[in-house]
Amino acid sequence: MKFSAPWSHQNKLFKHAATLLTLSSLSFATIAAPLDKSKIQFIGPLAEDMQLKPFQTPHGNAIINNLLPQLQADSDSFSVFGKKQNWQPFNKINALTLGGLQALKFNIETTRFTQGTLTLKGIEQGQLFINGELQTGDKNSYKLALNNSTHSILIVAQQVANWHDVMLDFAPKSDVDKITLSASQTKRLSAKQLFDAPTISQLSLAPNAKQYVTTTRTYSDKTQNQANTVTVLKDSDNQTLYRFEAGQPSNIIWSPDNQYLVYLLNGELKQLSRKNFSIKTLANDLEGANGFTFYNDTSLLFSWSKSPENTNSLTKHYKGLQDRWSYARTTSQIYMLDTKSGLTKALSQGPLSYSLEDSNSNRGKILMSRPVMAMQASTHPETELAELDLKSNKLSSLGKFKTFNLAKYANKDIYVVAGPDFKNGAGRALPKAMLANNYDGQLYLLTEGGKNVKALSKQFDSAIGQLQVLENGDALIKVTEQDTQPLYLFDLSKQRFKKLNTGLDIVEQFSYSHDRNTEVLLRGTNALAPQQLKRLNVSKNKTDLIWDSKPSSYANTRLPTLEEFNFKNKHGVEITGRVYIPSNLDKTKKHPALVYYYGGTSPVTRGFTGRYPFNLWAENGYVVYVVQPTGATGFGQKFSAQHVNAWGDYTADDIIEGTQAFLKKYNYVDSEKIGNLGASYGGFMTMLLATKTDIFSASIAHAGISNITSYWGEGWWGYLYSGEASKNSFPWNNPELYSQHSPVFHADKVTTPMLLLHGDSDTNVPVGESLTMYTALKLLNKDVELIEYKGADHQIFARDKRFDWWNTMLAYFDKKLKDEPQWWDSMYKND
The missing domain is CATH 2.60.40 (Immunoglobulin-like)
Structure with missing residues (x-):
C-alpha cells in the first residue's frame, strides 16, 4: 500500500503494552500495493x-x-x-x-x-x-x-x-x-477502552436527595498508571454546582440536617456549606482516621487506627496466627468529633480493635464489634457484638459469634449478616449431614438485646452482601444472585424481599436518601453494557438514567453477542453459564474457544469488564464460555455447601461436562483448540483439571494453588479460607484431602501445555505455589511457562502491568490455539 513522507525523527525502540506497537531493528523487503x-x-x-x-x-x-x-x-x-x-x-x-x-x-x-x-x-x-x-x-x-x-x-x-x-x-x-x-x-473493542474509559469510582446522595456527589476516574497514555479523577457536586437536575479543584476528596458524608458536606482531603477533615459553598476545616492530623459518619447534626463518629512504632528489630516474635499479617498489631478505636468545637473524644479503648457497625442518636447508642482475642488460634475467630450507651458509657455485650459479617439497627432490633451457622445454625437450610458454607451470607434479626434471633433469608437463595437500613426499618440489600449482583428491598413488617428494577446486572455501589420517598443513586454495568449512573425511586420501583459511558467511550465499537448456556450435570443439577460470541463470526468455519471459571465460593459475575475481560477475548477471535460450577454462593445453601471439603471434586466434573456440552452445541468451535484459565481458586482448578483431563489444548493458571497444605500454612488467609473449604479437616486428620487433591501430587499426569502467572509479592496465594508446580512440570519435561509480575500482589492493578498481563494471556493462547507464535515470541523470546 502506498502513502507517505520523509520525516526526520530520532530512531527509537519501544514497546507499549496496550497496543504492542513496537519498533525493532528488523529488515524488511518492501511489498507495495496501490493505496485506495x-x-x-x-x-x-x-x-x-x-x-x-x-x-x-x-x-x-x-x-x-x-x-x-x-x-x-x-x-x-x-x-x-x-x-x-x-x-x-x-x-x-x-x-x-x-x-x-x-x-x-x-x-x-x-x-x-x-x-x-x-x-x-x-x-x-x-x-x-x-x-x-x-x-x-x-x-x-x-x-x-x-x-x-x-x-x-x-x-x-x-x-x-x-x-x-x-x-x-x-x-x-x-x-x-x-x-x-x-x-x-466502527472498530473492535480495545484494551485501552476497557481500562481508560471514564468510570464513576465514588458516589454519595444527599439525605434530601436534592444533591449528589460523584468522582469520575479515567486513565490515559499521558498519565500512565496515575488516574485522572474529578469530583463534582450536582443538583437533582444534574447541573454542576461545585467542582473540587485543589484535590480529590474521600469519605464523603452529608450532615443529617442537609446543611453540610463533609469529606477528607490531604489529611484534613473539611466541611462544605451546601448553601454558599464556604469551607471550614474541622480537624487536622488525622493520619489513620477513616469511616467517618454523622451521629447527629453536629457530631461525627469515626475509626482511628494506630500502628506500633518500628523498632528495627532483627527478629519478630510471632504472638499468634494473625501476626503474619503486616497490619495485625495495628489497633483501631472509635472516636466522636464535635463539629462546632473540634473536640474529639475516645469511645473505646484497650488492646483490642473496635469496629463501628452503626449508631442511633434517638436511642443514644452505638453498635460496635471487636475480636474476642487479639490473636486467635481458630479457623473461625470469634467476634463480639457490643452496644455502647453514650449517656451512661455502659458497654453491653450482645453475643459472641463465629460467622459474623455486619450489623445495623432496625428500629428496636438489629439486623445481622452472617453465615448459616450463626447462633448455633439458626440460618441453616440444609440436610443435617451437610456442612454449611458460611461465605453464603444470610440475614438475621436480633431481638430483645440479642437474646433471640430470627432467620430472615433461609428460603432466599441469594447471598446477602451490603446492607443499608431506611428510616422505617426496611433495608436496601445488595445480594449475589447467581452471576448477578442486584439490589433488593427487604420489607421488615412483611418479612419479604422485593427485587428493585435497576436495569443492571451488577450494582457496584449505591447511596440512598433519608426522606420518606426514598431515592437511590447507583452505578453498575451489564454483561455487554459499560458503566451507567442511575437514580431509582424505591416506591415506584422506577429508574432514570443519569449518565452512560457507552456513547462517549464505546461509540462505534463492535462488541460480541451473549448467549445463556446452561446444562444439567450428572447429578441432575442445572449448571449455569454464558457464551460470548465474537462479532461478525463466520460460523461456517471452526474457531478456538476459551473456558473460564472460578470454582471457589463465588460466581463469576456479569460485569462488563474487570481483571478478566471476556468481551476483549471474544473480539480477539475466541468464543468464550464462562461456567458457574458447583460450590458458588448465590444459588442456594445446598449448592454452595458442596464447596466444603471438596477441593475440586464437583467443580472439575462440572467444568469438564460443561465443556463437552458446550462443544456439542457450538459446532463451530474447534474441539482441538480449547483453552482454559482461572485465577486464585480458579488457578488451582486449572492445575487440577490438567491432572484429570486432556480436553483442553492450553491452560493458564494465575495465582493458583498447587499444594493445599503449603497454601493453608503460608497464605495470609489460607487457614481462614480453609476453615470453610476444608472445614474440620487438617493435614493430620485428613492427609488424603490435602495431598491427593493437590495438583502437584499428580503433576506426572499433566499433558496440557500450561502457563503459570503470579505476582511475586502475592500474600494471599504466595508465589511459591506456582514455583512448586513449575518445578514439578519442568523436572517431568512438560510444556510449561512461568511469568512473574514484579511487585504485584494477588491481583494485577497497575495500568502498565494490566496491559502486559492481558497481552501475555492472549499471546499465549494465540501461540497454542491459533498456531501464531509471533506475538508471544516478540514479548518473551529474547528475555
Whole structure:
C-alpha cells in the first residue's frame, strides 16, 4: 500500500503494552500495493492563514497535542477559529499545497499479530499517531508490531510540497503479516477502552436527595498508571454546582440536617456549606482516621487506627496466627468529633480493635464489634457484638459469634449478616449431614438485646452482601444472585424481599436518601453494557438514567453477542453459564474457544469488564464460555455447601461436562483448540483439571494453588479460607484431602501445555505455589511457562502491568490455539 513522507525523527525502540506497537531493528523487503484513497479521510486546511507552523515554534508538540482530541473524535466535522471543517475522502482532494495544517486518518484492521514497516512519503513535516500514541521512526520508516485489533491511524501534516506525491507503503515481515485499510468509524473493542474509559469510582446522595456527589476516574497514555479523577457536586437536575479543584476528596458524608458536606482531603477533615459553598476545616492530623459518619447534626463518629512504632528489630516474635499479617498489631478505636468545637473524644479503648457497625442518636447508642482475642488460634475467630450507651458509657455485650459479617439497627432490633451457622445454625437450610458454607451470607434479626434471633433469608437463595437500613426499618440489600449482583428491598413488617428494577446486572455501589420517598443513586454495568449512573425511586420501583459511558467511550465499537448456556450435570443439577460470541463470526468455519471459571465460593459475575475481560477475548477471535460450577454462593445453601471439603471434586466434573456440552452445541468451535484459565481458586482448578483431563489444548493458571497444605500454612488467609473449604479437616486428620487433591501430587499426569502467572509479592496465594508446580512440570519435561509480575500482589492493578498481563494471556493462547507464535515470541523470546 502506498502513502507517505520523509520525516526526520530520532530512531527509537519501544514497546507499549496496550497496543504492542513496537519498533525493532528488523529488515524488511518492501511489498507495495496501490493505496485506495477512498478509505482515508482528509481534513484541512486548518487555520490556513497561519504565519508559523507549529514545528517552527518552541511549542510545536503542545500545539499538536491540544488539537489531537478533535482530530481523533468520531465526529464528521469541527470548528477552527470560527470556520467549520469537514472530513472528506482523500481521493476527492486535488491540491498541490495548502496553508495551515492538514490531517489524514483511517483504521488498520489486523486479524492476528502483525509486523512490518510503514513508510511515508511526501510530507516534509508531520506526525504519525497510532491509537493516540506519537510514533518515532528512522527518517521515513516506522517498524510496527500490531496486535489483533482495529488500530486508529492519524497523520498530522504541517508541510507538504505536493499532495499528489503523498504515498504509503506497508512492507510485511512475512506472508502472514497483512493489514486492511478501512475508513469506517466502527472498530473492535480495545484494551485501552476497557481500562481508560471514564468510570464513576465514588458516589454519595444527599439525605434530601436534592444533591449528589460523584468522582469520575479515567486513565490515559499521558498519565500512565496515575488516574485522572474529578469530583463534582450536582443538583437533582444534574447541573454542576461545585467542582473540587485543589484535590480529590474521600469519605464523603452529608450532615443529617442537609446543611453540610463533609469529606477528607490531604489529611484534613473539611466541611462544605451546601448553601454558599464556604469551607471550614474541622480537624487536622488525622493520619489513620477513616469511616467517618454523622451521629447527629453536629457530631461525627469515626475509626482511628494506630500502628506500633518500628523498632528495627532483627527478629519478630510471632504472638499468634494473625501476626503474619503486616497490619495485625495495628489497633483501631472509635472516636466522636464535635463539629462546632473540634473536640474529639475516645469511645473505646484497650488492646483490642473496635469496629463501628452503626449508631442511633434517638436511642443514644452505638453498635460496635471487636475480636474476642487479639490473636486467635481458630479457623473461625470469634467476634463480639457490643452496644455502647453514650449517656451512661455502659458497654453491653450482645453475643459472641463465629460467622459474623455486619450489623445495623432496625428500629428496636438489629439486623445481622452472617453465615448459616450463626447462633448455633439458626440460618441453616440444609440436610443435617451437610456442612454449611458460611461465605453464603444470610440475614438475621436480633431481638430483645440479642437474646433471640430470627432467620430472615433461609428460603432466599441469594447471598446477602451490603446492607443499608431506611428510616422505617426496611433495608436496601445488595445480594449475589447467581452471576448477578442486584439490589433488593427487604420489607421488615412483611418479612419479604422485593427485587428493585435497576436495569443492571451488577450494582457496584449505591447511596440512598433519608426522606420518606426514598431515592437511590447507583452505578453498575451489564454483561455487554459499560458503566451507567442511575437514580431509582424505591416506591415506584422506577429508574432514570443519569449518565452512560457507552456513547462517549464505546461509540462505534463492535462488541460480541451473549448467549445463556446452561446444562444439567450428572447429578441432575442445572449448571449455569454464558457464551460470548465474537462479532461478525463466520460460523461456517471452526474457531478456538476459551473456558473460564472460578470454582471457589463465588460466581463469576456479569460485569462488563474487570481483571478478566471476556468481551476483549471474544473480539480477539475466541468464543468464550464462562461456567458457574458447583460450590458458588448465590444459588442456594445446598449448592454452595458442596464447596466444603471438596477441593475440586464437583467443580472439575462440572467444568469438564460443561465443556463437552458446550462443544456439542457450538459446532463451530474447534474441539482441538480449547483453552482454559482461572485465577486464585480458579488457578488451582486449572492445575487440577490438567491432572484429570486432556480436553483442553492450553491452560493458564494465575495465582493458583498447587499444594493445599503449603497454601493453608503460608497464605495470609489460607487457614481462614480453609476453615470453610476444608472445614474440620487438617493435614493430620485428613492427609488424603490435602495431598491427593493437590495438583502437584499428580503433576506426572499433566499433558496440557500450561502457563503459570503470579505476582511475586502475592500474600494471599504466595508465589511459591506456582514455583512448586513449575518445578514439578519442568523436572517431568512438560510444556510449561512461568511469568512473574514484579511487585504485584494477588491481583494485577497497575495500568502498565494490566496491559502486559492481558497481552501475555492472549499471546499465549494465540501461540497454542491459533498456531501464531509471533506475538508471544516478540514479548518473551529474547528475555
